[in-house]
Amino acid sequence: MMFAASTAQAATVLLVDDEPNVLSAIKRELRHEPYRLLMAESGEAALELLAEEDIDLVISDAIMPGMDGAQLLAEIQQRRPSCVRILLTGKADLSATIRAINEGHIYRYIAKPWDDHELLLTLRHALSHLQSERERRRLEALTQAQNEELLALNADLERRVAARTEELQQTADMLDAAYGELKQSYVITTRVFSTLINQRLPRSLQTNAQVGRLVRAFADDQGLDESLRHDLEMAAALYNLGRLSWDDQMLTTPAQRLYAKQQSEYRRYPEAGEALLMTLEPLQGAARLIRHHREYWNGSGYPDRLRDETIPYGARLLGLAVDFIELQRGMILPRQVSRPGALELLQKLAGRVYDPELCRAFIALCQEQAPDLGLQDARVMTLDTRQVEPGMVLVQDLHSTEGMLLINHGKALTASLIERLIRFEETEGASYTLIVRPAESEEEV
Structure with a gap:
């Protein structure tokens, strides 16, 4: 009983009985x-002492003049x-005991004469x-305080991102228009959040867009249902969310060169990503895919x-796409592996790391097309801002040199938008290349 006694250190106990002995x-x-x-x-x-002292436990006799034990314990409750x-009760105090149980919600009652060992226990x-x-x-x-702190940290992250991109505020009208459209689609909004995550990552490690293109192309090729497509797109945009707590050195070190302690932290990133998303109801399906995308077939x-x-099907597909990129x-x-070399390595690991049937279909798609590059459509053109024409449709997201999303893919370019983009290039001192396809009306003609 040493543990029970130790937990009661400094406890204040009030004894109530009309008999001093x-x-x-x-x-x-x-x-x-x-x-x-x-x-x-x-x-x-006893009630006077209760008003003055911080009392942890009360032992009261059942039968006392004036206020009896049942009344006292009900008042204390x-x-x-x-x-x-x-409650201390004699054999004849059954009614008082019942009242104490019903009204005072007592923890226990002890019969008189009591057993000393039972009393202590x-x-x-x-x-x-x-x-x-x-x-x-x-x-x-x-837990509540930590949740509030996390919300505050997220809000602070957004403020710091905004502070680092002050020089882009002259394009607020263009960004406001883009955000107005993004609000109409939860998937697109998630991709905006993905660009914020990329502010923490080196440019060469911003893989979300390529992973997203791969899973979208595979979903189209296999005719996956809309719900799974939705979860896959959001999971592709946010799968590396759990890596944001890593230091810069760990972020830029290949997984196979991490020390043992870093390896342990690396293996926790899928769980960390899931934990950050589980409180958001529309993202729970994506969170489950993120948690399991590092599970192996064996x-x-x-x-x-x-x-x-x-292993959830979507997690198996996400794991393939992530590893390929x-x-x-x-x-x-x-070392960097060539695109053909990466496909060959996936094939070798099929049946151990990857679902063999899913892996075959994935490799076949990548050999027939180049969905990770966004250029599998023969109509796609790569043009600079002064070559694009109104009505052309953006095939790949356009980001600033700082990694911020400027125009999302699928957006039809207007003369006004092209002009603003040219002015933005001049202001920033940058030159952008747009991957576009012709307008639908032009193709029909």
């Missing part, structure tokens, strides 16, 4: 316990519900229970060591 007997029995003992010879005196209440258990409840409430309050992956078809960027091996 009973109070003395209980006090004598508790003399070796680490409690601060208070005594009262009536219910009224109203005034101080967290205070543990115990009951107090220790009661105070241990009280300590556990207090700790639970403390942890709930701490069960040796992480975080849950799922295997075979217990990150191998080429030099983010996994200590």
Whole structure:
């Protein structure tokens, strides 16, 4: 019982009985316990002490003149519900005991004459229970405070991103128009959030757009249902969210060159990404794909060591797309792997790391087309801003040199938008290349 006793350190116990010899007997029995003992010879005196002292536990006799034990404990329950209440009762006090249970919500009752060992054990258990409840409430309050702190940190991140891009404010009218359209689509809005994440990552490690193009092309090729497509697009945009807490050195080090401690942190990023998204109802499906996109077909992956078809289909596809792009960027091996070499490596790992059937279909798509480059359509053209014409449709997102999304793919260019983009280039001292296709009306003609 050493643990129970230790949790009761500095507990204040109030003994209430109209017979002084009973109070003395209980006090004598508790003399070796680490409690601060208070005594009262009536219910009224006990309530006065309750108003002045922070009392953890009350032991009250059932039968007392004036206010009896049941009335006293019911009053204490109203005034101080967290205070543990115990009733001392004789065999003839059944009605008082029942009232104490019903009205005072007592923790226990102890029959007179009491057993000394039982009395000590009951107090220790009661105070241990009280300590556990207090700790639970403390942890709930701490969790709430941490959630609020996280919200504050997210808000601060947005402010800092805005501060770093002050020089782009002269294009606010263009960005406002883009954001107005983005609000109409939750998927597109998610991709905007992805560009904010990219502010933390080096340009060469901003892989979200390529991963997104791959999963969209595969979804089109395989005719995946709309719900899964929706989750896949958002997961592709946000899969590396859990890496934002890494330091710069770890962000730029290939996975196979990380130290053991860094490897452990690396393996936690899918869980961290899921945790940040689970509170957002529309993103819970994407969060589940992010959590499991590092699971392996043979069960040796992480975080849950799922295997075979217990791994969500979307997570299997996301893992393939992520590895295909990150191998080429030099983010996994200590060297950049060529596009054909990456496809060959995926094939070798089929059946161990990847779903073999899914891997075959994925490789076939990448060999027939180049969806990760956004150039698989023969009508697609690569033009600078002074070559594009009104009505052309943007095939690939256009970002500023700082990584901010300027125009989202699928946007039909207007003369006004092209003119503003040319002025923006002159202001920023940059030159942008746009990947576009002809307007639908022109194709029909």
